[in-house]
Amino acid sequence: MINNKILEDINQLRETFEADIENAKQENRVLRIGIVGQIKRGKSSFLNSLLFDGKSVLPKAATPMTAALTKISYSEKPTATVEFYSKNEWNKVLEQARKIEQEEALYQAQLSEFQASKTEGIRRERGARPPQKPNHPEESKACFELYQMVQRSGLNVDEYLDKEHVIAGTDSNETLISDLTPFVGANGKFTPIVKSSSLALNLPGLKDIEVVDTPGMNDPIVSRGRRTQEFLGQCDVIFLLSYCGQFLDSQDMALLAQNIPNKGIEEIILIGSLFDSALLDEYSSYDSIQQALPSLTKSLNDQAQSEVDAVCRQDELNNGGQSHLMQTLQNALPPIFVSSRCYDLARKGDELSEEERHTLNRLNHMFDGFTFTPQILEAVANFNKVQTKLELVRENKDKIMAERLDNLLNGAERELLQKLTAIAEDITFKRNNLEQGDLAEAEKKQQDLVERINAGKAKVSMVFDKYRVQIEKTLHKVEQGIKQDSLSVKRINSQTGSREESYTTYSQVYDPELFRPSTWLSKKTVSKINYRTVNYTYANVQDAVQKLEDFVIETSDRLYQASSQAINIGQFREDIKQAVKGLFDFSDPDFDPEMILLPLSNSVDRITIPTINLDLDHHINSIRQQFTVNEVEGDEIQQLRAEQDRVVGLLLTEITQEVEKCGSDMLDKISREEQQFLPALIGDLESSVEQLRVDLANKEKALKEYSDILDMVEEDKRQLNS
Missing domain, CATH: 3.40.50.300 (P-loop containing nucleotide triphosphate hydrolases)
Known part of the structure; x- marks a missing residue:
């Protein structure tokens, strides 16, 4: 009779409260x-x-x-x-992980089959599309x-x-x-x-x-x-x-x-x-x-x-x-x-x-x-x-x-009061339905609600459409900003410096031996080490790598923030709730708002949207591997610029793919939420009528149980408030 989730929550509340109290009572902690x-x-x-x-x-x-x-x-x-x-x-971790493994393997097999049929020129049905990449929940990933x-x-x-x-x-x-x-x-x-x-x-x-x-x-x-x-x-x-x-x-x-x-x-x-x-x-x-x-x-x-x-x-x-x-x-x-x-x-x-x-x-x-x-x-x-x-x-x-x-x-007490209030509202609604005792009337009201909901699908769809457009605009804007930022990352600035260089000069000098007249006119070559200041042009490899690291860190954070803020999930849920409420006349004395409000809250609370998390660090080491010194000169400066340009290109390609994938995932998720939302809401309404059908089979017993539960809840609430 009582919502199982509420009962589980209360049991969990009791267990954690006992542990917290025991901890707080420890002496000298x-x-x-x-x-x-x-x-x-x-x-x-x-x-x-x-x-x-x-x-x-x-x-x-x-x-x-x-x-x-x-x-x-x-x-x-x-x-x-x-x-x-x-x-x-750990078994639960493995269960989720292997599920992804299986889904990815199936996707790769379907993709290979699709690509092979395309390569071999096999005629496919008109409008055939490649298989859709699986969208995994965050916990599974x-x-x-x-x-x-x-x-x-x-x-x-x-x-x-x-x-x-x-x-x-x-x-x-x-x-x-x-x-x-x-x-x-x-x-x-x-x-x-x-x-x-x-x-x-x-x-x-x-x-x-x-x-x-x-x-x-x-x-x-x-x-x-x-x-x-x-x-x-x-x-x-x-x-x-x-x-x-x-x-x-x-x-x-x-x-x-x-x-x-x-x-x-x-x-x-x-x-x-x-x-x-x-x-x-x-x-x-x-x-x-x-x-x-x-x-x-x-x-x-x-x-x-x-x-x-x-x-x-x-x-x-x-x-x-x-x-x-x-x-x-x-x-x-x-x-x-x-x-x-x-x-x-x-x-x-x-x-x-x-x-x-x-x-x-x-x-x-x-x-x-x-x-x-x-x-x-x-x-x-x-x-x-x-x-x-x-x-x-x-x-x-x-x-x-x-x-x-x-x-x-x-x-x-605050949390328990919230749970008890939720129980009281749920039981009161069920008892009122039962007291009226008119299954046909309940079915009629439920059917009327369903018809109104189905008739108002367009209004609900407008909310989902609004957020679809918002996602596309947000991700497009951030993608353009990232591309713009990448231009400065590609630039490798050369610098001028000076250093002391040694060089050797050679000269001929007389080298006579005192007691050998034949050598008095002979000469020998001698060398001398000299030093001079030389100006040179160089580029700093570490600066190039640091630019990449900053770009990766800032881009990852930017994408995470953009995807998490592309939809304010609280506002999204509230807009959907208001759209559904707008389908009904709450001032109509014959309209029972409880029939729609509780199922509506339950359905809206189920809505979730994924965010972007990128790992791009693996690209950065390629520059470090190419250049083992901190500074490069001459032709190596151009090599550094070419390598920097190549890595930035790789990063942009991966970022673009990830943004597109995330945008696709978010849009797919919204589409699935839209497809599931109204059926789930209607399912909750139908469950309410089904509960009435079960209760009517033994009306007096059910009424007494509802009244007993309400009395216990009210007594518990009274004690909490006293």
């Missing part, structure tokens, strides 16, 4: 801080700057698919514990990547599943991190089967806190995502990282809404990451660094406030009042905008990597006559504000932890 955000938001760099003075203690995952949750605490003797997937979890990594490594997975691996007996943090690399490093042998890891490091700054570094909260691996949620429920404070260029975008808000609201977390600290990137993007709008820093910060603050205000307004419309999450976010404004890169540059002096040196050069070329000193870099990094905030959290540790139990209880 440390303050737990969670670091959360989407993938590619600089969480590991932020933590390295905040806790490890900029040292790369926390390795970056090779891809979002290999990211694992990391818990960091204090210990005099450094240790680590690695948790592998369970057999059941993530599972396939993990599966491929295991295949390449030759790892015998069964030896490690359902187990933990402990690293102990190390004498330093550095040794521990080195020993941990095979388990969490980008190319680690065991990385694909690691679900989470715990590090205990000998760092005084960790003595009274524990930090949870989460993978991207839009983790495609479900079991890892659940583990992240479990750990978040045990955190007292959350640092939310969002790229300051698109601060708190729709995906950030969706992640927050899904993971934070009812975890009893009252302290959220908003961090705008990658401030240096925003500065490099926007500096041309300002006359000086003195004008740029405060003006850009104000602009970003206004943008953050605007985003939160917009979400709050939508929240009030949907929920009849501002939710607890929205109030918490308003209290967290303004954000702290930081740059981990500038923090590193300020501390490393001359010991910079090529990538860091390139960033510093770009910063120093923003404004004529202005050079970034370590002090200015540290000011731009802005970590002093983060440290101040962290110290304030430490000072308020006892208060935060004392309120934790109440906050958890309030959060669980």
